[in-house]
Amino acid sequence: MSCNSTTTDHDFEAQSQKINNFLQNVDHKIVVMSGKGGVGKSTIATNLAVFLSSQGYKVGLLDVDVHGPSVAGLLGLTDLKLNIINNRIQPYSYTDNLKVISIQGLLNHPDEPLIWRGPMKIGIIRQFLGDADWGSLDFLIIDSPPGTGDEPLTVAQTVIDCQAVIVTTPQEISLADVRKSIQFCQKVNMPILGLIENMSGFVCPSCNSLHAIFKSGGGEKLATAVNIPFLGRLPIDPSVVTAGDAGQSIDSLNNPSKEKLQGIVEQIINQLPNKKKGADSTMKIAIPLAGGKLATHFGHCQEFAIMTIDNGNVIKHETLTPPPHAPGVIPNWVADLGCTDILVGGMGEAAQVILKERGVKVSCGAPSDTPENLVALYLRGELVDSGNACDHDAHGHDCGSH
Numbered sequence: 001m002s003c004n005s006t007t008t009d010h011d012f013e014a015q016s017q018k019i020n021n022f023l024q025n026v027d028h029k030i031v032v033m034s035g036k037g038g039v040g041k042s043t044i045a046t047n048l049a050v051f052l053s054s055q056g057y058k059v060g061l062l063d064v065d066v067h068g069p070s071v072a073g074l075l076g077l078t079d080l081k082l083n084i085i086n087n088r089i090q091p092y093s094y095t096d097n098l099k100v101i102s103i104q105g106l107l108n109h110p111d112e113p114l115i116w117r118g119p120m121k122i123g124i125i126r127q128f129l130g131d132a133d134w135g136s137l138d139f140l141i142i143d144s145p146p147g148t149g150d151e152p153l154t155v156a157q158t159v160i161d162c163q164a165v166i167v168t169t170p171q172e173i174s175l176a177d178v179r180k181s182i183q184f185c186q187k188v189n190m191p192i193l194g195l196i197e198n199m200s201g202f203v204c205p206s207c208n209s210l211h212a213i214f215k216s217g218g219g220e221k222l223a224t225a226v227n228i229p230f231l232g233r234l235p236i237d238p239s240v241v242t243a244g245d246a247g248q249s250i251d252s253l254n255n256p257s258k259e260k261l262q263g264i265v266e267q268i269i270n271q272l273p274n275k276k277k278g279a280d281s282t283m284k285i286a287i288p289l290a291g292g293k294l295a296t297h298f299g300h301c302q303e304f305a306i307m308t309i310d311n312g313n314v315i316k317h318e319t320l321t322p323p324p325h326a327p328g329v330i331p332n333w334v335a336d337l338g339c340t341d342i343l344v345g346g347m348g349e350a351a352q353v354i355l356k357e358r359g360v361k362v363s364c365g366a367p368s369d370t371p372e373n374l375v376a377l378y379l380r381g382e383l384v385d386s387g388n389a390c391d392h393d394a395h396g397h398d399c400g401s402h
């Protein structure tokens, strides 16, 4: 099999048909983009694929960064070779749930440079989509080179319902380039799932304090300004480099970066039109309780109602006792339970940030009522979220970090 840039119209149409046949069997297509190189785009794309696949989703990871493919190295697949059987590319099976194709699998040596013009790049991307045995997938994650060149354009034009995740670092020079990526997506009508701010501050391993080396918060401000979702931030973490260089995923780290990335993945899943495989309309709603009704004091409530909803019906109603109250404990406990939503009277900003980062939707301003009534109101869309409702609960306690 070779990349043929002189295909006839007929060949092109036949290949388009094969591409469409494959794409029809992929639930979600996500291209990970960045304005600049070196901001961690491949690290995020690769780990997004690993995290999703370890949650049970069938994932394909396609590296179309022709000039700097790094996905294979990040997964420790230095001798990745792509087999061709019956004229079909066989993706590398990283695990049962994760298949990988990288241009690196076609090179004789990982350091070999590819000097290709646009049509050849377009040709190989189309072959990776149409002539590969991916099978059906829940997610196709595409790692695109930085900028707005041939590769992202081919993806946008070929993968019709693709959505973009944009990675930036917080410095203005990186944000300036990201604005171009945003405009590119708007021009090619590719919806943006959201923006990730990588290398956002450095947590000193000695003193544990956060240093904003490249500044922090610029990505979120930009996302708010241009009205796209902010998916979360990942700090500078030397162990991310060590893991990447050793071909290991962030999933293997068991440190705050893993938790942060987990939160980002949950945010991405929450942004998708069909949230979860086989459970499109499944929700798990947490409600803090006192005396069987919504407790206004979120941080010190006696128990939580955890209601599982499927297709608009409550299929499970549990009452659980939260762990003893300490800053951040209860929001993380709620997220660990797999809750997708939480209904509260009010909640401090710190708790809201944790829940948001972990992909739990917070709805403030709920009245003191039974969980059944509140869920019914919520599902009918009649529970009005008052936004950042309060920093103090009804008893005057600050519930900010609870």
Ligand code: ADP
Residues within 6 Å of the ligand: 034, 036, 037, 038, 039, 040, 041, 042, 043, 044, 070, 198, 199, 234, 235, 236, 237, 238, 240, 241, 242, 244, 245
């Ligand atoms: P890009 O795809 O944008 O060019 P990479 O994902 O290849 O960027 O990352 C560039 C370098 O930065 C790699 O060495 C990677 O390990 C490192 N890196 C990425 N994210 C982080 C992070 N959050 N903390 C520390 N290093 C990171």
